Amino acid sequence: MLYSEKVMDHFTNPRNMGKMEDADGIGQVGNAKCGDIMKMYIKVKDGVIEDVKFNTFGCGSAIASSSMATEMIKGKPVEEALKLSNQAVVEALDGLPANKIHCSVLAEEAVQAAVEDYYKKQAEK
Amino acid sequence: MLYSEKVMDHFTNPRNMGKMEDADGIGQVGNAKCGDIMKMYIKVKDGVIEDVKFNTFGCGSAIASSSMATEMIKGKPVEEALKLSNQAVVEALDGLPANKIHCSVLAEEAVQAAVEDYYKKQAEK
Amino acid sequence: MNIYADQAATTRISETAKKAMLDCMDKAYGNPSSLHTPGQTAKEYLEAARISVAEQIGARPAEIYFTSGGSESDNQAIFSAARLGAMKGKRHIVSTKIEHHAVLHVLKRLEKEGFEVTYLDVHGDGIVRPEEVCSAIREDTALVSVMYANNEIGTLQPIREVGRICREKKVLFHTDAVQAAGHVSIDVERDSVDMLSLSGHKFCGPRGAGALYVKKGVPLLNLIEGGAQERGKRAGTENLPAIVGMAAALEESCRRMDEDGRKVTELRERLIDGLLRIPHSRLNGDRKRRLPGNINVCFEGIEGESLLLLLDARGIAASSGSACTSGSLDPSHVLLALGLPHEVAHGSLRLTIGPDNTAEEIDYMVENIKQVVEYLRNMSPVWEELQKGERRYVIQ
C-alpha cells in the first residue's frame, strides 16, 4: 500500500475533524495552489490545550497528518504543543512516503500558527 | 515457412543427386568460403542432355536450386540448357527468399559451366 | 460494489486476448528467427499478427513494427524523426501542451540537445486548432506530433485535418494513438499519418506489446540496436504471446467499436449528467469530441487524491490529475493547459469506463462521488472560504 495502516486509519477516520466556533487560537497554513491548506483551532484552559479541531484541504497524508497532530497536542500544555515536530508526526503515523513529508511539516506549522494566534490574542486581551 | 513447398520437396528429395563417372561435361561454381559450391555433370547424346547429376555444398535453397535446374535441363538440347535463367529456376521453385536468390544464380552458372566444359571437351576431340 | 473505472490507466485483459496468448505459448514456443519448425510456426504467428494489426488501422503489414508498448513507440518515432531531421538541418518540432509524458519528455530531451519545440495551445476545450498547427510549421520543422486522443480529458484531436496540412506542407506527422486505438476509428491513409503509436493494454490486450506504424518510404532509426528482428528496426526476441494477444484484442475492439462505442457513450453521458448535478463541478474537455469512455470533472474546494482514496474505500477505482498522485508539485499539465487555476486542477477526478461497466455502476458512482465530495468539502477550509465569500468560485 501507498500509506501505512496508521495513515489510512487517520485518513478515513480523522480525529478532531471540524470547525470550532469559540476557538482561542486559529492557525491556517499552506495554500490551495500547492494543493494543501490546513486550518487548526485550539481551545486553551489554564495553559493546556483542552480541545482542538482541524479542517484540511489536501491529500490523504495531509488529512492524516492533521488528524494525528491534533491527537498529539490535545491535553498538552501549549508550550509542549509548540515543540511538536514533523518527525514526531511522521513517526506516529508509521511513516509517510518521501514525497509526502511536506504534509507533516504543514501539520507542525499549523499547530504553531494556532498557538501563536492564541498567544497574540492573549496579549491583546 | 521459410521455403515454399517446392523448395522443400527438392531439398529433401533432390532429383539427379550424385556423381557421374563418365560425364561429357562437368561444371563447378561458387566457393566454400561463401558457403555454396555446386558441381554439375552432364551426359550428352546427339546434342541433347541425356543425363545430369549434381553435388552441392550449401544451404537448402542451394540444394533445391541445383535439383530443380537438373530437372529443367534433362532431355533438353544443350543450347536450350544454356538459356536456363536463374529467374526460371526461382519461378519453378515457387519463389525463393530475397537473400537466397544468389543460389538460383549459382545453379544457372553451374549449368553454363557444365555445358561450356562439354563444348570445350568436344572441341578438344 | 467493485467498479474498475480506470481503464485509461490500463484495461483488464480480455478472455479473447488471454486465450490467444496461451495458445501462442503452447503452439508457437519457438523463436521466430529460428529456421526449424517451431521457429517458423512462431514466425507465422508473428506475421499473422502483423497483418491483423495493419488491417485495423488501414496500414500494410510491412508498415507495422512491434515494440514493447506505447512509450517505446513514441520514443522511437520522435527520436528517429528528430535525428533524421537534424541531418537535414531541421531542428524544429510542433507538438501540443497536452501530450503524454512519453512524448513530452522526449521533446524536453531534444530541447536540451538544441531542438526548438512549439507547444500548441488547446484552448478551453482541450482541442488543438488545425490552423494553428499550420501556422506553426516552419521551413525547418522536422516533425509534427499531435496525439489522437488525450489520456486525461479524452479529447479527440482533429487528426485528419492536421494530417492533411502536414501532407500539404510535406512535414512528417506522428500521432500518439495509444488512447484512441480500438476505441475510435483510425485509418492511416484517411488520416494522412506518417507514424502512429499504439499500446496493447489500452484496448484489453496484454501489457508489454505495442506497435509503431511507419508509412512506407519514411525512414526509421532504431531505438534498440541488436538482432535483425522487425526488419532490423527493433532488436530483441519478439514478445510473441503479447503481440498475438494484442492483435486479437485490437481485432475484437475494432469489430465491436460501433456497438461498444454507443453503449459506452451512453454510460458516459449518464455519468456526466449525474456528476454535473453536484454544485460547482465542471467537465474538463469538450463534451462531444471525446473518447466514449472518458469523464474528467473538477470539484471546487477539494483535493483529488483524498477523493480518490475515499472512492477506493467504496470500491471505485478512479484517477486524478491532482499533483499528489504524481509525486510532483504541480497538478496535471493537461488541466493547466485548459486554463484551470492550480487549486481547481487539484480537485479533478478521471473516470474511464468500458463496455463491461453497467448503468447500475454508473448510478452507484454518481451517488458515492456526491457523498464523498460533500464530506471532503465539509472538512475543507477552502470550501469554507468559498461559501463565506472570502474566496471567489472559479466554477460557477
Place this chain on the structure above:
Amino acid sequence: MNIYADQAATTRISETAKKAMLDCMDKAYGNPSSLHTPGQTAKEYLEAARISVAEQIGARPAEIYFTSGGSESDNQAIFSAARLGAMKGKRHIVSTKIEHHAVLHVLKRLEKEGFEVTYLDVHGDGIVRPEEVCSAIREDTALVSVMYANNEIGTLQPIREVGRICREKKVLFHTDAVQAAGHVSIDVERDSVDMLSLSGHKFCGPRGAGALYVKKGVPLLNLIEGGAQERGKRAGTENLPAIVGMAAALEESCRRMDEDGRKVTELRERLIDGLLRIPHSRLNGDRKRRLPGNINVCFEGIEGESLLLLLDARGIAASSGSACTSGSLDPSHVLLALGLPHEVAHGSLRLTIGPDNTAEEIDYMVENIKQVVEYLRNMSPVWEELQKGERRYVIQ
C-alpha cells in the same frame, strides 16, 4: 520424436511461470502507478518480483530495473555508460569479439559517434583473458563490457577476475548475463559487477521481460523517456504479468540450478562424445568452461542450414552459425573469432538443451546427426575434394 534443442534461442515457458502470469493477470490487473487498490495490488506484485529477482543475483531490490528484455537492457547499460563517460572525456570501451549483437551493434553505433572500442580476442577456446582486459583498459576507458556466457558456443567468461580488475582500475563493468542467468551462479557482489543484463525467456520465463541490474551509486540514463516508472529510469506501463513470470522462473531455475546443472551437463557430455565420434568434427569452445546445456560442433565439408533443415525434418530443432541462417554473407562472428576458416564455420551446429531433455533424445540426436552428416557429405563437392586429397582437412 520431437526434440527441442534450441533453448538458447528461447525456452518454452515453464508451468510455474505461466501460472504466475495468469495469477497476475487475474489479481493484479491494475496499473502499478495507480493509487487505488487494484493499482496498489499491482504495485505489490511488482515490488515482490523485484525483491525476488534481486535475491537471485545477490543484488538489492533498488538496484533492479525491469525492461522489455535482454537487448533493451544491453542497449540502456552501454549507451548510458558511454554517454556519461563522454561527459568526462572518456570515449574508449573495452569489449570482446564474441558479444551478442545487442552489444556489438550498440558499440558499432558508438564507434560511428567517435568512440573507440577495443574488441578483445577469445583465442581458440572462446574465452577472454583477464590480463588482456587489464592491459586494454586506458585512462579514458568509460566501460568494460564482457558477456557472462556466450550464446553460440556457451563459453563462460572469467567474470569474477574481470570484475576485480575493473573494480581495481575504477572502470565501470557491464556484463551481458542473458545466457548465464538461471543456468550458472551469479552474484553481483562476488563478481564485482556494476551493470548486468538478463532476459526472462532464456530461463523458462516469458518473453517480453528483462532486467538491468545497476549497482547503487552508478548513474543511469534513460533509453525510453516518459512516465516515472522504474524510479524514472524506464518509462512505460510495466509488463507486470511477464515481470512476475520472469521472477518466478528465475527463482525456480536458481533453486534447481545445482541439480539441473549436473543432469544437463551429463547429457551434454554424452551428446558431445557421440558427435565427436563423427570423423572430422570438432567441438567449438572450451569443453569444461561452458554452459551446462551448450553443444556447438563443426562438421567439415557440409553447410549448416541444410543440416539444420534435415534435422528439423527428423524432429530435431537446432541452430547453426552458418551464414545462410542469418541472411548475411559471413558465418557467425563468434566462430570466426575462434579462428575457424569460413568454410568450416559454415558447417556448425548448435544444440542447446535443458533438464527436460532425456538421454533417449540425446541418443536419437547422435544417431540422426550422424546419418544426416553422412548424407550431406555424400552430396558435397567439398567433401569429395577433401577425400580425394584435393583440399586439406581443417579438422583432423
